[in-house]
Amino acid sequence: MRLIKNKSQSDIKAWVDRKALIHYLGHAIAAYYGYFMHPVAVYMHEILNDSEMYRFTRDIVHHSALKDGELMGIPRTEFNKL
Numbered sequence: 001m002r003l004i005k006n007k008s009q010s011d012i013k014a015w016v017d018r019k020a021l022i023h024y025l026g027h028a029i030a031a032y033y034g035y036f037m038h039p040v041a042v043y044m045h046e047i048l049n050d051s052e053m054y055r056f057t058r059d060i061v062h063h064s065a066l067k068d069g070e071l072m073g074i075p076r077t078e079f080n081k082l
Helices: 011-036 044-048 053-072 078-082
Strands: none
Touching: 011 044, 011 053, 011 078, 053 078
C-alpha cells in the first residue's frame, strides 16, 4: 500500500475531529437507515449482511472521505488505490 503524504496540519484537533466524524458517520448511517429498513434487527452485522445496506453505507462514507480529501488537496485518484 502506498502512503499519501499529508500536509502539515495547523489545527490537529480539527483534523482529528473531521476524521472521527467521517468514521462515525458510517456507524450512524448503518444504525439509523438500518433500523428503518430492518426494524427487528438487533446487531449491526444483521443490518450489514444486507448487501444494499452495506453498499449504501460504504458509498456515503467513501463520498465523505473524497470530499474531505479534496479539502486537504488530495486528488481523487489516490483514494481509488486504497
